[in-house]
Amino acid sequence: MSEARTTIAGGWSPFEAPTAEEKLILKEALLGLLGVDYLPIAVSKQVVNGMNYRFISKATVVYPGAKPYLVEIFVHVPPGGKPELKNIKNVTKDLPETAFLSLGGWSDWHPLTPGEKVIFHLATKDILGVVYDPIEVRTQVVAGMNLEFKAVAHPVVPHSEPYDVIVSIFQPLDGAPYVESITKVNN
Template sequence: MRKILLLATVAALAACGGNATKKAETPQTKRPQTETRTQTAGGYTAMRVPTAEDKAVFDEAMKGLAGVTYTPDSVATQIVNGTNYKFLCTARTAAREPMTYRAEAVVYKPLPQSGGQAVLTSIVRLAEPHAAADARPAKAPADGRATGAYTAMRVPTAEDKAVFDEAMKGLAGVTYTPDSVATQIVNGTNYKFLCEGETSTNPPMKFDAEVIVHQPLPSAGDKPYITAIRRM
C-alpha cells in the first residue's frame, strides 16, 4: 500500500514538473507597438529654406501684387484650420529709384476640402539696424505741406479710394474695403487705411486690417503700391 502511494506521489510530481517545463518553454508573444504621428495645431516651426511646394503657395498668394517684388528666403509653418506660412523675404520696389528691404509675409492656405486658394493675410517691412542712417530725406511737397506724423483718421475721399484701388489692383484671395484713412507726408505720401477684410475661402472669414499704401511723388511717375498689411 505504501509503495502504491509513493508511486502515485512521484507520478504527480513528475506531471507538475512537466507542465512547469512546458510553461517555461512557451514563448511569450509580444504585440507589436504601433506609433501614431499626428500633426497638431500650435506654434510656428523653425525657419527653413522654402521648398518648391512652399514657393508655389507663396506665388499663388502674391499673384497680382504690384509695385514691390518679394523673394522668399526662409519660411516657417503653423497648423491652424489650414496652414499659415511665415515667409522672410527680400523686397524690392518697382520705382525708378528702387529700394531694397527685408519684409515678413504671412500667407494662409486653407484646407484642401475648402477649395480656397492661398491668401496673403499680412505683410510688414522689418526694421533694419541701419535703417535710420540709410533712410532717404523726405522732400517737402510743392504745396507747402509739412512732413511728419500721420493726420487724424477721416472718411476716405474719392481720391483716397482711387489710390487704394490702384494699389490693391490684382491682389487676389482677400477683398479689402477701406473705412477710414490717415495720410503722412514723406518722400511722397503714405496712406494708412483701416479696412474690413474678407477672404475668398469657403466659408469666408472676416477681419479688421490696416493697409499702408505709398504714393510716390508725381515727378517720379510711379504708381501707388502696398507697403504693409497688418491683420488687427
C-alpha cells in the first residue's frame, strides 16, 4: 500500500489490508503458539506508549478437515521493544454451524461478523457514486475465500432510489480483498 496511513493518538485507525511489516509484527507476536494457523486479513492501529495493533485474521486449527474461523488478535509493540501478544478473541463463535463449510461449499446466508464487515469495507471503500449497505453474507472457502453479500445500493445522486444488489468479493490467501462483481437484484 503506497499511501500514508493516518492514526490518531488514542483512537483506532480504520481497518486496512496489512502491510508486509505488519504481517511480520503479527508473526513475531505469535511465535511459540502451536496448533493454529493465522492468516491476517485486516489491521487497525492505535498510538499509545508504543503501538497497539488489532488484526482480523482467519484462524484454522492444524488438523485435517478443520473449519476456519475469524479471530481478533491484539498485539502491543512498546517503544523500541518486541511485539507482545495481548489477546486473541473469537469473533465468529455466534455464527451458525454452516457459516464455514468444507472446501468448495457455500455457507448459509448469515448476519455479518466484524471480520466480514472489514472485508466488505476494504473491498468497496474506493467505489465512487454509490454507497453499499451490506445486509447478509454467505461464504465459500476456496484457495482464499469467496464472499457474496446481499446489500442495498444507495446512489449519491439526488432523487435516486436505493436498489438491492449482490456484491461478490474475493479474499485471497495473501493480500487485500477485492470486488469481483456487483449484480442488481430484480425484485
